[in-house]
Amino acid sequence: MAPEELSTAAVRRLIEMAGADRVGDDAVEELGKILEDYAVKVGTEATGLARHAGRKTVKAQDIQLAVKRVSSPQGP
Numbered sequence: 001m002a003p004e005e006l007s008t009a010a011v012r013r014l015i016e017m018a019g020a021d022r023v024g025d026d027a028v029e030e031l032g033k034i035l036e037d038y039a040v041k042v043g044t045e046a047t048g049l050a051r052h053a054g055r056k057t058v059k060a061q062d063i064q065l066a067v068k069r070v071s072s073p074q075g076p
Helices: 008-017 025-052 060-071
Strands: none
Touching: 008 025, 025 060
């Protein structure tokens, strides 16, 4: 994968927003990897949906449907 796109500070804040009092660097790194991987999968699916609809622009509706498709038990 390419260099990390999400900042460690942003990932740390997300974990803290979820209620953690303390957050280990290893937890921040691991969640960052997982979130980036998921975001790329959703983005890829959304791009395909936009192209199928004859558009170059990915819209919110593409992201919403892509999340449902990527998160479904059967997957895309």
